[in-house]
Amino acid sequence: MIVSSTFVVDDYAQADGRRYVTETHVDGNGESITLSYLANIDADYDAILVAHAQGISALQAEVMGD
Amino acid sequence: MTDYYVRSAAAGTGTGADWTNAFTTITAALAVATNASKIYVADDHAVTAGAAITWTCPTSPGLQILGVNTHTSTPPTGLASTPSAVEQVGASSSAFSIAGYAYIEGLKIVSATNNSAAAVMNIGSGNLGHGLVLKNCILQLGNTGNAGSLISVGPAINSSVKDVSIELRDCNFKFNNAVQTIRLQGGLIEMRGCSIDAAGSTPTTLFTRLAAGVVKGLVQDCDLSGVSFTNLIDISTACSGDIIFRNSKVPSSVSVTTGSMTGPGSGVVHFQNCDSSGTNYRLADVSYAGSILSETTIVCTGGATDGATSLSWKMVTKASSAYPATPLYSPQIAVWNDTTGSSVTATIEIVHDSVGAGAAGALQNDEIWIEVDYISSSGTPLGARIDNKKSTVLTTAADQASSSATWTTTGIVTPLKQKLSVTFTPQLKGFILAKVVLAKASKTVYISPRLTDLPGNSVNQRQIPGDVYVNEISGGGMILTRLQTGM
Numbered sequence: 001m002i003v004s005s006t007f008v009v010d011d012y013a014q015a016d017g018r019r020y021v022t023e024t025h026v027d028g029n030g031e032s033i034t035l036s037y038l039a040n041i042d043a044d045y046d047a048i049l050v051a052h053a054q055g056i057s058a059l060q061a062e063v064m065g066d
Numbered sequence: 067m068t069d070y071y072v073r074s075a076a077a078g079t080g081t082g083a084d085w086t087n088a089f090t091t092i093t094a095a096l097a098v099a100t101n102a103s104k105i106y107v108a109d110d111h112a113v114t115a116g117a118a119i120t121w122t123c124p125t126s127p128g129l130q131i132l133g134v135n136t137h138t139s140t141p142p143t144g145l146a147s148t149p150s151a152v153e154q155v156g157a158s159s160s161a162f163s164i165a166g167y168a169y170i171e172g173l174k175i176v177s178a179t180n181n182s183a184a185a186v187m188n189i190g191s192g193n194l195g196h197g198l199v200l201k202n203c204i205l206q207l208g209n210t211g212n213a214g215s216l217i218s219v220g221p222a223i224n225s226s227v228k229d230v231s232i233e234l235r236d237c238n239f240k241f242n243n244a245v246q247t248i249r250l251q252g253g254l255i256e257m258r259g260c261s262i263d264a265a266g267s268t269p270t271t272l273f274t275r276l277a278a279g280v281v282k283g284l285v286q287d288c289d290l291s292g293v294s295f296t297n298l299i300d301i302s303t304a305c306s307g308d309i310i311f312r313n314s315k316v317p318s319s320v321s322v323t324t325g326s327m328t329g330p331g332s333g334v335v336h337f338q339n340c341d342s343s344g345t346n347y348r349l350a351d352v353s354y355a356g357s358i359l360s361e362t363t364i365v366c367t368g369g370a371t372d373g374a375t376s377l378s379w380k381m382v383t384k385a386s387s388a389y390p391a392t393p394l395y396s397p398q399i400a401v402w403n404d405t406t407g408s409s410v411t412a413t414i415e416i417v418h419d420s421v422g423a424g425a426a427g428a429l430q431n432d433e434i435w436i437e438v439d440y441i442s443s444s445g446t447p448l449g450a451r452i453d454n455k456k457s458t459v460l461t462t463a464a465d466q467a468s469s470s471a472t473w474t475t476t477g478i479v480t481p482l483k484q485k486l487s488v489t490f491t492p493q494l495k496g497f498i499l500a501k502v503v504l505a506k507a508s509k510t511v512y513i514s515p516r517l518t519d520l521p522g523n524s525v526n527q528r529q530i531p532g533d534v535y536v537n538e539i540s541g542g543g544m545i546l547t548r549l550q551t552g553m
Contacts, residue, residue, distance in 0.1 A: 012476045015362035015375055016345065023321075035297065035321035038341075038348075048319045055270035055296040058244035 001028050001060060002053040007045055017041040025053055027060060070095040073108035073137050084140050092131065092153060096121055101128030107151040107173060108137035114156035123166030127197050133172025146172040149204050154178075155185070156208075163188040167197040174204040183214025190220045190253065195228030199235065206240040206266075215243065216274070220252035223280045227252065235259055240266035241293070247300075250309065251276035255283040262292035271324060273299040273309075281307035288314040291342065297324040299335055301352065304328040310336040318342040326384070327354040330392050338397075347372045349379070355394035356383035356504070361512060366415045367472040369514030378512045381504045389432045390459055393505035399515045403440070403498045411519040412438050413487040414502055415471045418511040420480040424465035427482055431456045432463040433506040436486035444493040452488045455503070473512075487519070 002025045010020045018038050025033045033056060039045065070082035072095050078087030082095050089095040091113055095105045101124040111133075113119075123129055133151040134142035154176030155162050161184055162177045164170070178185035187205060190196035209215050217239065221227050230253025239248065240263035247269050262272075272295045275281065290298075294317040299309060302325025311322075322337045330353075337350035349360040358381050365376035383394045403410065414436050420427025422434075435455035442450035456463050466484045475481035486502060498520065502513050 010477075012363050016343075020359070021319075033324065035324060037319045037321045040318050040342075043319060051294070052296045052321075055244055055268070059270040 001057045002026065002033075003028050005049050005053045007049050009039070009045060013041075014038070019043075021045060021048075023049055023052060025056055027056075067102040068098075068100070069104040069106065069141065070099055071106050071108070071140075072111060074111045074113050075108075075137075085137055091115075092121060093119065096123060099129055100124060101126050101167065103129055105129070105131045106142050107131065107133045109133070109135050109146055109150045110137050111151040111153075113153040115154065115158070116156045117158050118160035119153055119155050119162045121164045121166075121168075123164070123168035123198075125166060125194065127167040129166075129168040131168055131170045131173065145202075147202075149174045149202060152176060154208060159184045161186045161188055161191075163191045164198060165190065165192045165194060165196060167195065169199045169201070170203060171201040172203065174206065176206045177208045177215070177217075179208040179210075181209045181212040181215070183212060185209050185212065185215050187217045189217065189234075190230060190232045191218065192221055193224065193226035196221065196230045196232060196253065198231075199233045200237055201235040203234075203237045204240065204263075205234075205237055206263075207242050207246050209242060211243045211245060215245070216247050216249050218249045218251050218276070219255050220250065220279075220281065222276060223252040223278070230254065232256070233258070237261075238263055241269050242267050244268060244270045247271055247274045249274045249276055250281045250283050251279045252281060255281055257283075257285045258287050260285075260288045260290075262290055264292040266293065268293040269295050271295065271297040271300045275300065275303045275305045275307075277303050277305060279303075279305040279307070281305070281309065283307065283309040284312065285310070285314060286312040291315045291317045293317070295320065297321045298337070299323055301325050301327050301332065301335060304332070306331045306333055308333040308336065310338065311340050312336070312338045314340045316340050316342055322350045323352045327352075330354045336397070345375075347375060347377050349397065351397055353394065354384070355387040355392050356381065358382070358394070358396060363474060363476050364417070364478065364512045365474055366417070366514035366516075367474075369415060369471075369518075370516035378514050379502075380510060380512055381502065382510045383504055383507055385507050387505060387507045389505035393503045396502040396504075396513060396515065399500045399517055401498050401500075401517045401520060402496070403492055403520060404495050405521045406444070406492050406495055409489050409491045410521060411487055411489045412436070412498060412500055412517045413485050413519040414500065414517065415469055415473075415483070415485050415514040416466075416502070416511055417473045417475060417478065417481050417483045418509070419478045420482045421506065421509040421511070422465070422482070423463070423506075427480065428465040428468070429484060429506065429511070430463035430465050434466060434486065434502065434504050434511060436488055437501050437503060438488050438490065439499040440490055440492045441494040441496045442490075442492070447494060447496065450490075452490045453503075454486060454488050471514075
């Protein structure tokens with residue numbers, strides 16, 4: 001399960017206004033999972049971070065429970 | 067050639083001769099069908115097995131399994147536009163498997179509803195050859211969880227497996243849990259025009275790979291935006307093969323890859339012209355040595371463009387990138403060349419934050435270089451490669467040439483501009499193919515993927531980096547040349 005999540009947004013935008021974002025999710029074992037994506041202009045980085053963390057946690061829960 | 071009829075509601079003799087006497091399952095028809103047969107599946111065919119379903123198709127191509135739009139016309143004259151014939155495993159901890167050689171169109175395939183590791187859907191499974199084309203099929207995972215529940219494409223590769231080719235055309239995938247995924251396991255796999263059912267669950271990672279698998283995969287012209295998955299593909303499994311995602315719609319905020327490749331043989335994930343909005347230049351290459359992303363702010367004036375948007379490639383190496391064995395290769399940059407018999411020079415402009423080992427941070431010729439392939443023989447299309455890396459591994463490195471090109475250097479603290487150039491003599495007209503090779507670990511370099519200095523390559527030519535070259539004819543009109551990179 002993901003216990004902490006952070007993100008870093010590129011200092012500058014791309015020509016169309018979008019920005020590259022790098023997320024780091026750390027699970028209960030201390031393992032780090034890094035994701036990168038191109039965020040829309042009006043992206044809610046926090047909401048995306050939460051959604052990504054939930055998805056990874058759900059995946060880990062099923063794997064561990066198998 | 068004998069054709070067979072399949073309809074679950076048939077109550078005749080079960081010979082498959084017509085709708086009245088149809089087989090009641092596809093499995094029953096496959097027991098007698100040959101590679102010269104057609105199996106017609108009725109529009110109201112519906113089977114829930116309660117046990118494993120295995121479609122063992124012939125061992126050579128030719129069989130057709132067709133979901134048709136009738137259960138009365140003999141022979142049928144129309145295919146089901148929306149798959150209505152369905153076979154599902156049902157309540158059983160068993161797999162739905164398809165093996166052998168067949169063309170399958172217009173069917174709905176549903177795996178087991180039990181939450182079991184065995185409740186998988188296997189397309190091309192087992193130690194034999196597989197040549198499967200599934201067109202306009204619905205592939206649905208029936209259970210609501212379990213890490214084993216997945217759609218596996220291709221077999222585990224071993225010495226008993228023969229040739230494997232699996233094409234999924236215009237198929238729709240429906241998931242039931244975040245853990246479910248499409249696992250690319252082995253062989254030549256191609257998905258075109260496929261989509262994801264928005265009414266299904268959202269997988270966390272859409273594609274995964276099989277340990278020790280060997281795959282050459284292409285996912286093209288697909289609308290993958292039905293659900294907002296987090297990761298496009300997990301690359302952490304030790305396996306081999308390139309996967310290309312091309313000309314497809316993806317959800318916004320999707321991460322192209324999750325995990326890290328285990329070695330140089332893991333291949334490259336190519337993400338070519340895929341996006342959630344109307345761009346035509348987005349690119350991502352991910353490999354063991356690092357990644358390459360399309361960049362539209364840090365760009366070279368007069369450099370690469372799609373005609374409207376200036377472009378560069380951001381090459382970022384991982385700690386695993388090293389000279390001479392594990393550098394990061396850029397995608398191929400292609401230009402048509404008409405000059406023969408005299409020397410030409412091909413140049414790529416670069417900029418970086420003074421990350422090199424040379425003077426004032428210049429990159430040297432064992433840290434970055436250009437490789438160019440061209441036709442070197444006039445009598446045959448025999449090619450040659452020229453590069454500007456240092457001549458041997460024991461040679462003392464030298465700085466790559468400095469450049470006076472103009473770059474937008476937003477965010478770069480100490481920008482240092484250089485250029486990578488080679489001079490050679492093409493002997494036949496043809497494509498000049500170039501790559502930039504970055505062999506310095508944990509560094510970022512921006513390259514303008516346009517070959518400058520070549521004769522005729524400064525006017526009326528727009529290069530869309532990746533695999534397309536657009537050449538405008540001076541009198542109007544346009545020639546669009548597409549090079550098939552990878553697949």
